Every structure is written in structure tokens, then in C-alpha cells.
Amino acid sequence: MPPSGAARPPAFILFTDLPKAGAYLEAIAARGLRSLVITGLPQWPLEQVAVSYVGKPGHPFEAVEQLEFLPAEDLAGILGQVTSWAADYDIRGVFASSETFVEPAGQTADLLGLPGVGLRAARVCRNKHLQRLYLGEWSPVSVLSSSSRETVLTALADRYPLISKPLDLYCSIGVRVLRDREALESHLEDLASASPVLLEQRLSGREFSVETIVAGGYPVFSAVTQKLTNEDESDFFVEMGHTLPACNLTKDEADRLKEAQAAVLARLNFGTGMAHGEYRVLPDGQIALMEIAARPPGDGILHLYQLATGASIESSVVDAALGLPVHHPEPSRWARQIYFDHTPGKLEDIAVDGLAGVEPFWVVDHGLWPAVEPASPDAPPGLRKVLVLKARGAELGPLADSFGRAVTALFDSPDPGQLERFDSTVREAVRITVS
Known part of the structure; x- marks a missing residue:
């Protein structure tokens, strides 16, 4: 004092x-x-x-x-x-x-x-059902499990497969696929005495996120991140990779994703802060909103911004919160984060073979995710960090949600083609020993 x-x-x-x-x-x-x-x-x-x-x-x-x-x-x-x-x-x-x-x-x-995100944005972004009510124009068909059985079955008829989502959780916790009416009816019985969940049509298409810094209601920086999930190999939706800027879409698609994000934020009266919206580009070209968060993205996406733009996006966000001008640079490199699959068992060790200068960083030993140093725009591809997210001896299980992931790598490149080739190099270099 x-x-x-x-x-x-x-x-x-x-x-x-x-x-x-x-x-x-x-x-x-x-x-x-x-x-x-x-x-x-x-x-x-x-x-x-x-x-x-x-x-x-x-x-x-x-x-x-x-x-x-x-x-x-x-x-x-x-x-x-x-x-x-x-x-x-x-x-x-x-x-x-x-x-x-x-x-x-x-x-x-x-x-x-x-300055803040605003009371409407803060409330709606924390509840997936409210998002569907406020943002129905961009959303898949959905219904609350607490609705009458007839209402649920009618609303979702012929829309299988479905997704069941807890209303206010994150990191894919509790998300599951319901492939037919029999699975839905069984799920409704299991939920009879539980908290309501959101039941909605599962949409197929390429998945992206849009990160936007907003100041006084106006987007001042926005970029599109490409997603990789394990949904094709399992009944879960765990994010296994991010690429910034996205390199599997056209400029028109990227512009329409940013336009959709801006329209969603306007509907929410989003004031000042950072928004992280997750979208799919459907086979017919439509943009569908998966969910929107009134905070920065998770995983290592902010580290990717550091590598891709050469500047701290956290610093730009702090400037926005202080009411200062924000001038964050556009990406000049392509950066990627990948998570490695693992065999369930006890985590013994991590090794990086054939890529000199990078040692596994055991995050739990240090209490924080370390900073990354950006390279010059024309520097060759480089592996920047290999992070171990579990302690030695931790039990590793199936990848059912984001908390199950154990090892991740961050790397970047001057162009998308070299990034893809270096991706294979990194995956071959990182070795996880599990007993």
C-alpha cells in the first residue's frame, strides 16, 4: 500500500x-x-x-x-x-x-x-447454447438435451452424425460423436439426471480458427490458422496441429473467414480484446461457426504468431487493453505446431534425433511454456522447440481430449512447401519412449 x-x-x-x-x-x-x-x-x-x-x-x-x-x-x-x-x-x-x-x-x-470485451460477448462466449441462439446465422442445427425427447429427435432427424458438447467446458472435454438415432437415444437416457449438453449436427469440412484483436469495437488485426484434428481416426475432436498462416485455402476463403468473424463480433458487441473463433469451410463453400471465445487461442498458437510475424501478439493485446494504438505486423513466415500421438503407458523419455541444437523442454520442470525466438523472414526451416507437457513417469492414455497430449513441436519455414517437407523431418526426429 x-x-x-x-x-x-x-x-x-x-x-x-x-x-x-x-x-x-x-x-x-x-x-x-x-x-x-x-x-x-x-x-x-x-x-x-x-x-x-x-x-x-x-x-x-x-x-x-x-x-x-x-x-x-x-x-x-x-x-x-x-x-x-x-x-x-x-x-x-x-x-x-x-x-x-x-x-x-x-x-x-x-x-x-x-476497455474490455463487453458484458454480452463475455457471457455469450462462455455458453455454447447462447452462441447458437445469438449466432444462428452462422451455426449448425442444434438443440439442448434438456428439451423434450420428441423435440430433440425431431430437430435432429436425418442429420446424423451428431456431436454432444458440454455448454461451458473447453479443450474438447466431454465432446463425443453420436452416429445414429440409437446412439442419440442411449445418450439421452445417460443424460437424464445430468447437466444439459448441446446436441448438434456434425459438419464436415476444413477447420480453421480466426484470431482477431479488437479495439473499441473495430478489428485491428486478424489472421487465419489451419487446424488438424484426430476426428478422422477416432470419435474425438482433439486438435493435433496448427499452421499459421493457413496454407490450405484460397485468398477468397481467407477473406470470407475474416468477414464472418467480424460479423460475429459485431453481433456480440465485442468491445476490446482478442477473439478466437473456430470455423469450418464446408464442401459447398459456406462458412460455419463451430464456437467463439472472448480470449486468445490456446495450445502454442500465440507462439506461432511470434514465429510467423516476428512480434509478440501478447504485447499487442496488452496495448489494446490499455487503449493504445495496435500495429501488429502481418505474417512473413509459415509456422506450425504439431502434437505427437503416443502409445498408452508410462512416459519414460523423449529424444530428438538428427536435429542439432534442440533439446526436449520438460514444461513441468520449469512451470511455464518457454518463449520462442523468431527467425528472419528468409531463414531456412527450423525446429524451435520440442515441449514435453507431462512429467516423467506420467501415465499416458488415449487422446480423448487436449489434456491427454504429451509432446509437441514448434517449427517454421520461409514458404509452405518447405514447411510441409520439414514436417516429415520433425516427425521422424522426435522419439517418445513409453513403457
Whole structure:
């Protein structure tokens, strides 16, 4: 607390998952602001290790001025903490990089009169059913499982296969395929006493995400990321790869994806922040919305922006939250993240063969995802990071959701053709030993 009569130090409130907060903390400190961080109680080993580094000299988490553990659903507690901080600090900006804190961050920005995504966007983006109601123009046919059995069966008749989605979860948790009416009826019986889920037509087509920085209601930067999932080999929808910028679509398709994203954000009255929309381009060329989030993308997509554009997109997002001009560069390289499939069992070791200078980085040992260094636009293809997301000895199971993935690689190239060829090199080089 500053002495009586002293000026309050300028600060920024960051709602985040600590292991991925490093670049935000760096950007906040670079603007002369203190970092006030709200996160959930650590549940996973990675989160527990991350907390142990808070305040440690030389570590990115040294920049955390204050850290509070609060459940995302405890809005009263969060706003009470915000009010207390506002008495001691001159709070200049608010931002949520964590899905679960999108609504509390939106409420915080509204309370303090600061730029934020807006109350409608925060609420709708956290509920898949509300997304279908507000954004029906871009959405597949869907119905809540809590509707009458006749309503569900009629609405979804002849639209198989279907997808069942929890309303407010993420990372593909709880998502499953229902291939026929018999599977749907069985699923409805299983759900009889459970929380409602969204049942909708499964659409086939190439999948993309669109990341957009919005300032004062206007998109100031937007790019399209190509997706790879395991849906063709399983009944799940785990994302197994991202490519930025997307290289399996035409310029017209990319422009229409960005236009659809802009229209969706306008319908949501999206104010200031970053949006991550997931879409499919259907065989007939139509654009369909899978879901929209009022926060940055997950996985290593922000790292891909660093590699592809040569600049920190986290820094640009912080500028937007502070009401500063945003001038993020367009991609000048192609960057890709891939996740490796694995045999279920106990994780013993990771090796990288034939690519000198890259050692596996065991994320759990360090408490954070490391930064990546971009190459010059014309540099040859390069493997930048191999990240191990599980601890040694961890039990690896089937890839049913994003939390099941264990090893990932980040690499980039000056053109798409070289990127595809280098992809094969990387997959051959990384070896996972499981017992």
C-alpha cells in the first residue's frame, strides 16, 4: 500500500493461467505497470510448479506484484479483490487470457470503466447454447438435451452424425460423436439426471480458427490458422496441429473467414480484446461457426504468431487493453505446431534425433511454456522447440481430449512447401519412449 498522500502506482489486472503468462507479464512490465494476477487454485503439477516460481529473481514470474487464487465462479470475491486493489493502485488495464475468467474479467473492466470485451460477448462466449441462439446465422442445427425427447429427435432427424458438447467446458472435454438415432437415444437416457449438453449436427469440412484483436469495437488485426484434428481416426475432436498462416485455402476463403468473424463480433458487441473463433469451410463453400471465445487461442498458437510475424501478439493485446494504438505486423513466415500421438503407458523419455541444437523442454520442470525466438523472414526451416507437457513417469492414455497430449513441436519455414517437407523431418526426429 502506498504511503498516505502518495500517488498510486500504475497497474494492470491479468486473469490468467500462470504457466502461459510469461509474455503478458513481460509486456505489462515493459509499459511501466505492476502486474496484479488472478488465477485459480493450482490443480495440476505444472500449475503447482509455476506458483513456486512467483517472485523468484530471474524468472518471468518475478514480475508478479500480487497474486490471488480465486475461483472463477466467485464473482463477489473477485470484485471485492479488484475494489481493494483499485484503492492502492492506479489500474490502467484488465485482460483475461484464461477461458474460465472471461466473464469475471468482463465484469471487472465494466466496473472500473476500462476497455474490455463487453458484458454480452463475455457471457455469450462462455455458453455454447447462447452462441447458437445469438449466432444462428452462422451455426449448425442444434438443440439442448434438456428439451423434450420428441423435440430433440425431431430437430435432429436425418442429420446424423451428431456431436454432444458440454455448454461451458473447453479443450474438447466431454465432446463425443453420436452416429445414429440409437446412439442419440442411449445418450439421452445417460443424460437424464445430468447437466444439459448441446446436441448438434456434425459438419464436415476444413477447420480453421480466426484470431482477431479488437479495439473499441473495430478489428485491428486478424489472421487465419489451419487446424488438424484426430476426428478422422477416432470419435474425438482433439486438435493435433496448427499452421499459421493457413496454407490450405484460397485468398477468397481467407477473406470470407475474416468477414464472418467480424460479423460475429459485431453481433456480440465485442468491445476490446482478442477473439478466437473456430470455423469450418464446408464442401459447398459456406462458412460455419463451430464456437467463439472472448480470449486468445490456446495450445502454442500465440507462439506461432511470434514465429510467423516476428512480434509478440501478447504485447499487442496488452496495448489494446490499455487503449493504445495496435500495429501488429502481418505474417512473413509459415509456422506450425504439431502434437505427437503416443502409445498408452508410462512416459519414460523423449529424444530428438538428427536435429542439432534442440533439446526436449520438460514444461513441468520449469512451470511455464518457454518463449520462442523468431527467425528472419528468409531463414531456412527450423525446429524451435520440442515441449514435453507431462512429467516423467506420467501415465499416458488415449487422446480423448487436449489434456491427454504429451509432446509437441514448434517449427517454421520461409514458404509452405518447405514447411510441409520439414514436417516429415520433425516427425521422424522426435522419439517418445513409453513403457
